[in-house]
Amino acid sequence: MNLRSIKLTSSFLAALFISSVCGTQYLFSAYSTSLAERLDFSSVEVNTIGSAANYGVYLCKPLFGYIADNYGGRRTTFIASFGIFLGYFCLAMTYNGNFSDSSFLLCALYVFIAGMASSAGLVSSLVTIAKNIKSFRGIAFGAPIALFGLSAAIYSEINTLWFKKDTYHFLLFIAISSGVCMFIGSWFLVVVPPPNNQDEIVVEEEGCSSHVTSKVNTVGKSDKSENTPLLNKVKEEVDIGGWDLFYNHDAKVLAMSMFFIAGTGLMYINNVGSIIKSLYFASSTHPHTTLPNSEDNSSSSHIQELQNMHVFFLSVFSCLGRLSVGVISDLAGLLFNLPRLWFFIISGFWLFLAQLLILFYVNDLDKLLIVTILVGFGFGNLYAIGPTIVSEWFGTKRFGLNWGMIACIPAFGGQLFNLLFGFNNDQHQHHHCLGQNCYDSVFYISAFACLFSICISLRLLYTKKIENN
Numbered sequence: 001m002n003l004r005s006i007k008l009t010s011s012f013l014a015a016l017f018i019s020s021v022c023g024t025q026y027l028f029s030a031y032s033t034s035l036a037e038r039l040d041f042s043s044v045e046v047n048t049i050g051s052a053a054n055y056g057v058y059l060c061k062p063l064f065g066y067i068a069d070n071y072g073g074r075r076t077t078f079i080a081s082f083g084i085f086l087g088y089f090c091l092a093m094t095y096n097g098n099f100s101d102s103s104f105l106l107c108a109l110y111v112f113i114a115g116m117a118s119s120a121g122l123v124s125s126l127v128t129i130a131k132n133i134k135s136f137r138g139i140a141f142g143a144p145i146a147l148f149g150l151s152a153a154i155y156s157e158i159n160t161l162w163f164k165k166d167t168y169h170f171l172l173f174i175a176i177s178s179g180v181c182m183f184i185g186s187w188f189l190v191v192v193p194p195p196n197n198q199d200e201i202v203v204e205e206e207g208c209s210s211h212v213t214s215k216v217n218t219v220g221k222s223d224k225s226e227n228t229p230l231l232n233k234v235k236e237e238v239d240i241g242g243w244d245l246f247y248n249h250d251a252k253v254l255a256m257s258m259f260f261i262a263g264t265g266l267m268y269i270n271n272v273g274s275i276i277k278s279l280y281f282a283s284s285t286h287p288h289t290t291l292p293n294s295e296d297n298s299s300s301s302h303i304q305e306l307q308n309m310h311v312f313f314l315s316v317f318s319c320l321g322r323l324s325v326g327v328i329s330d331l332a333g334l335l336f337n338l339p340r341l342w343f344f345i346i347s348g349f350w351l352f353l354a355q356l357l358i359l360f361y362v363n364d365l366d367k368l369l370i371v372t373i374l375v376g377f378g379f380g381n382l383y384a385i386g387p388t389i390v391s392e393w394f395g396t397k398r399f400g401l402n403w404g405m406i407a408c409i410p411a412f413g414g415q416l417f418n419l420l421f422g423f424n425n426d427q428h429q430h431h432h433c434l435g436q437n438c439y440d441s442v443f444y445i446s447a448f449a450c451l452f453s454i455c456i457s458l459r460l461l462y463t464k465k466i467e468n469n
Contacts, residue, residue: 056115065400073124085179087114142326153315241398263413282435321380350378
């Protein structure tokens with residue numbers, strides 16, 4: 001193995017290492033109810049804190065994408081390691097009462113900072129991979145994004161085994177472990193220049209049709225007559241970015257679909273703890289005489305275990321969704337010339353199916369797990385296929401900025417649906433609501449939003465098929 005191969009391998013492993021601790025915002029449901037009870041936050045206030053974490057992750061992606069595109073991800077990740085530590089450390093201190101001010105807005109600021117740092121680490125990893133690896137991008141992107149989705153499962157299991165109801169020390173553990181992992185990984189996260197005078201096979205997809213192109217990298221002066229026949233066969237990689245992306249029809253449809261599909265997914269991820277609590281006290285095995293606001297330690301402990309379990313399954317199936325769609329879309333494109341957009345649409349279908357199940361099937365806590373699995377798998381599919389589509393439709397030169405702009409859209413969708421859920425939940429809590437009636441009206445709206453996104457994505461797929469023919 002030559003020096004270049006060693007650098008490529010170490011850089012890719014560093015990207016995986018960093019990505020594995022960048023998905024901690026999906027842990028929010030594991031401690032959201034404890035945070036609300038300890039600091040006396042309303043449902044809207046807790047949802048605002050959860051949305052702030054999403055804002056930090058998604059809204060800062062264009063900024064960090066631009067920085068990673070132009071200055072590399074090494075320094076960005078190095079600074080981010082301190083940011084993620086600071087965010088969770090301050091949240092832990094507030095939870096424990098070490099800080100005099102326990103305002104929900106300050107808690108939102110802390111998780112926003114942690115979300116920013118997570119965004120910087122993940123985007124830097126993806127940009128580095130995009131520049132280092134040109135073939136089989138579905139698999140190359142799928143691996144770090146899968147670990148990004150798996151990080152919540154790892155932490156939730158650690159919480160169940162070691163911390164149980166000790167939220168304070170659990171938050172401290174997140175702060176220290178994630179900060180140290182990002183700090184170490186940043187030293188190996190480098191872009192490796194291509195070898196001189198070497199042909200490089202690149203698997204690309206322009207629009208929706210897959211094809212294989214050949215790039216020839218030359219350094220210094222070369223014989224023009226010798227290279228001319230090759231240059232005529234080379235198709236230059238597409239480069240769309242900046243303001244051009246705002247006016248691109250494909251980008252608009254992709255962004256709109258991400259807004260609704262990812263927004264509904266984030267709503268469930270952030271509020272599954274509240275849904276579990278509502279169904280728990282409404283089930284036949286936990287009668288209405290035990291009120292949600294009572295200090296029943298056994299009930300509280302059981303609810304915490306259930307929340308950790310659902311966070312674990314969300315994370316595991318998000319990881320499986322991210323990893324599987326990368327491999328399958330690569331193979332489907334090479335063997336059957338199947339556009340990656342199909343897999344984007346399928347991810348929306350999984351989330352739409354989850355909305356239907358929670359509306360018409362889930363009337364007991366035991367049935368909620370299938371919804372969690374579908375949301376995790378569909379959300380994972382969406383976030384693995386999204387950056388791959390962006391890199392192939394709009395090029396890798398400005399991939400960090402392009403994916404950052406597309407990926408920040410779900411923060412607005414998540415905020416919209418989180419506020420709807422929180423407002424609806426607070427209204428029902430005044431009437432001591434239990435069970436499905438506490439949240440079902442919001443899921444009618446989210447189901448319609450998913451269906452709308454699937455329809456406009458199918459229309460884009462049809463339009464591209466006509467153009468290619």
